Amino acid sequence: MIPAKYNLRNLRVRWMTTLLTVVSTGLVVWASVLCFGLTDGLQYALKVTGHELDLIVLRKGATDEIGSGIEQKVAREIASLPGIAKNEQGQPQCSVEFVTILTKPRRNSGGTVNLIVRGLESIGRTLRPGFRIVQGRDIEPGKFEAMTSRSMAARFENLAIGEKIEVNRQYFEIVGYYEAAGSAAESEVWTDLRDLTIARKTPAAVSAVCLRAESPEQRDALTTVLAKDKRFQLNAIRETKYFEDQMNQANAVQYIGYIIAGFLIFGAMFAAANTMYAAVASRAREIGTLRALGFPQGSILLSFLFESVVLCSLGGLIGCLGTLPFNGLSTGTANQFSEITFSFRFGPRVLAQGVMLALVMGLLGGLLPAIRAVRLNIITALRER
Amino acid sequence: MSNSNAGETVVVVREVCKEFRRDQLTIPVLSGINLQLSEGDYLALMGPSGSGKTTLLNLIAGLDRPTAGDVIVCGQNLGQSSEGELAKWRSRHVGFIFQMYNLIPVLTAYENVELPLTLTSLSRRQRDDHVKAALEVVGLQDRMDHYPRQLSGGQEQRVAIARAIVTDPTLLVADEPTGDLDAKSAGEILELLHRLNTEFRKTIVMVTHDPNAAARARRILHLEKGLLVSEVVSSRAKESVQ
Ligand SMILES: Nc1ncnc2c1ncn2[C@@H]1O[C@H](COP(=O)(O)OP(=O)(O)O)[C@@H](O)[C@H]1O
Ligand SMILES: [Mg+2]
Numbered sequence: 156m157i158p159a160k161y162n163l164r165n166l167r168v169r170w171m172t173t174l175l176t177v178v179s180t181g182l183v184v185w186a187s188v189l190c191f192g193l194t195d196g197l198q199y200a201l202k203v204t205g206h207e208l209d210l211i212v213l214r215k216g217a218t219d220e221i222g223s224g225i226e227q228k229v230a231r232e233i234a235s236l237p238g239i240a241k242n243e244q245g246q247p248q249c250s251v252e253f254v255t256i257l258t259k260p261r262r263n264s265g266g267t268v269n270l271i272v273r274g275l276e277s278i279g280r281t282l283r284p285g286f287r288i289v290q291g292r293d294i295e296p297g298k299f300e301a302m303t304s305r306s307m308a309a310r311f312e313n314l315a316i317g318e319k320i321e322v323n324r325q326y327f328e329i330v331g332y333y334e335a336a337g338s339a340a341e342s343e344v345w346t347d348l349r350d351l352t353i354a355r356k357t358p359a360a361v362s363a364v365c366l367r368a369e370s371p372e373q374r375d376a377l378t379t380v381l382a383k384d385k386r387f388q389l390n391a392i393r394e395t396k397y398f399e400d401q402m403n404q405a406n407a408v409q410y411i412g413y414i415i416a417g418f419l420i421f422g423a424m425f426a427a428a429n430t431m432y433a434a435v436a437s438r439a440r441e442i443g444t445l446r447a448l449g450f451p452q453g454s455i456l457l458s459f460l461f462e463s464v465v466l467c468s469l470g471g472l473i474g475c476l477g478t479l480p481f482n483g484l485s486t487g488t489a490n491q492f493s494e495i496t497f498s499f500r501f502g503p504r505v506l507a508q509g510v511m512l513a514l515v516m517g518l519l520g521g522l523l524p525a526i527r528a529v530r531l532n533i534i535t536a537l538r539e540r
Numbered sequence: 541m542s543n544s545n546a547g548e549t550v551v552v553v554r555e556v557c558k559e560f561r562r563d564q565l566t567i568p569v570l571s572g573i574n575l576q577l578s579e580g581d582y583l584a585l586m587g588p589s590g591s592g593k594t595t596l597l598n599l600i601a602g603l604d605r606p607t608a609g610d611v612i613v614c615g616q617n618l619g620q621s622s623e624g625e626l627a628k629w630r631s632r633h634v635g636f637i638f639q640m641y642n643l644i645p646v647l648t649a650y651e652n653v654e655l656p657l658t659l660t661s662l663s664r665r666q667r668d669d670h671v672k673a674a675l676e677v678v679g680l681q682d683r684m685d686h687y688p689r690q691l692s693g694g695q696e697q698r699v700a701i702a703r704a705i706v707t708d709p710t711l712l713v714a715d716e717p718t719g720d721l722d723a724k725s726a727g728e729i730l731e732l733l734h735r736l737n738t739e740f741r742k743t744i745v746m747v748t749h750d751p752n753a754a755a756r757a758r759r760i761l762h763l764e765k766g767l768l769v770s771e772v773v774s775s776r777a778k779e780s781v782q
Contacts, residue, residue: 449631
């Protein structure tokens with residue numbers, strides 16, 4: 156085996172080209188890892204939001220909560236259907252909710268955005284994963300109070316504790332921040348159901364009912380019951396499916412991202428291949444000498460592949476390190492009506508993808524140059540320069 | 541014709557032809573070469589440029605295979621060996637000395653000499669002993685941490701000789717080893733080769749243009765137009781006979 160220091164020192168000697176190649180592969184890995192981290196964050200937000208046993212009940216024909224309207228009296232009856240899970244106090248986990256959209260400015264005059272304001276009762280909190288108040292306090296019904304997540308408060312005007320948000324000339328004071336395990340609830344503003352319907356002057360109507368079934372079988376049974384009931388005119392959608400559909404637009408953006416990343420990866424691979432071809436050409440006599448000394452063709456191949464992999468891995472390492480400042484940073488992506496706020500997630504899986512990418516670029520980019528090195532005729536190589 | 545206390549036969553070249561093919565053209569370089577060397581022989585190959593000296597040397601060193609005829613060196617029929625077998629065989633039996641030294645620029649003198657030993661199963665300690673011993677033979681122990689660019693041409697060639705002998709091969713091949721050196725350095729290299737031949741009983745084949753260099757060998761062969769035209773017993777060999 157040709158010692159590794161042979162390759163490492165050659166990379167150092169031609170540090171200019173090494174640096175350029177490392178920077179180009181590094182940029183590509185950086186961009187790709189950011190993309191992976193974004194996708195992972197988004198998928199995570201969707202995954203924690205959509206509970207397997209949860210159903211969202213909408214008016215028949217509606218595809219989302221905004222376009223749905225249910226008579227409050229009908230919505231209340233759903234809670235008495237069999238198969239709905241109960242909380243510790245024995246109440247059915249069935250939450251009647253009213254959702255409205257407000258156009259509100261971003262902070263730092265970044266234009267306006269559609270904001271989801273949700274009115275719900277205390278049972279609704281148990282349907283959100285990991286719900287807890289992290290600052291301030293929970294709202295009190297009847298007092299026109301509201302709460303939201305920390306990242307929403309940072310991103311939009313009038314959402315910080317002590318500030319007031321206006322709905323139909325009714326002001327709601329922000330009294331607390333909550334967390335909900337990074338789920339979609341963290342992209343919303345919550346208030347009391349009754350207070351919100353009063354402000355909206357639609358006391359008889361709500362938007363949707365969220366409920367949790369006792370088991371997958373009960374969930375499917377409830378779906379059938381609700382769909383068949385002519386009186387109710389309702390449609391129950393699995394929450395997991397509902398959020399997936401909501402994110403279709405974001406998925407399209409994500410695919411475009413993947414395609415661009417694909418081209419970039421291809422480009423960086425060419426950069427690596429080019430660098431390695433130059434290395435092989437300029438070291439022909441060295442290769443001939445190594446062969447003459449008795450190093451077999453296999454070790455020449457491995458040696459140059461190793462050099463290429465080291466080159467790209469250096470880029471990969473720098474690319475991965477470069478994403479660290481973005482870790483946990485939250486951002487938003489538009490779904491159909493509003494924004495969903497989520498965080499970059501660079502877990503071991505995402506970083507492993509970045510490292511894998513670098514390795515693959517090194518191996519594929521280095522393969523043809525390494526094969527050329529192996530196929531050099533010893534005698535011609537020894538005659539070089 | 542070979543020296544009196546001849547040992548085992550090391551090199552047998554029998555009816556060897558070598559042609560190179562370039563496009564449709566066949567270039568005959570060697571035609572019907574016969575040659576035999578015993579252990580401890582020291583042969584100088586002379587002849588005009590392009591006469592096929594390097595080609596013959598490459599065949600003897602197992603870098604290339606003959607078009608026809610047999611090359612049997614250290615018991616191995618090189619014409620019938622695969623690329624892999626030749627590589628292994630070279631690492632065991634041949635030490636190479638090149639005109640341009642061919643040291644690896646990014647490795648120190650020590651590391652260059654150690655390189656062929658990485659193909660053996662020797663331990664780190666054993667390798668260290670061998671490398672230091674080889675560097676001592678060429679008188680460069682104090683330069684072992686220098687890189688080739690920090691050495692003079694003559695010193696580089698001495699490191700290359702240390703690299704050639706570190707595995708203790710039977711045969712040393714040298715293609716114009718003094719071709720790129722000043723007279724003083726060339727003299728030192730020739731002195732070293734002489735010592736390796738007499739003291740360490742290395743069989744040496746050296747290609748050279750320089751009659752002074754050739755005079756240090758035991759035998760001189762002239763190549764002309766692909767044929768061995770004359771065999772001259774060098775003055776040194778004559779001396780040793782008397
Ligand atoms: N790999 C090769 N392909 C084609 N022709 C070659 C090759 N190697 C050597 N030759 C030709 O063979 C002849 C002898 O070359 P060489 O053995 O290097 O001569 P010398 O070492 O005596 O100067 C030259 O004409 C050279 O051009
Ligand atoms: Mg020559």
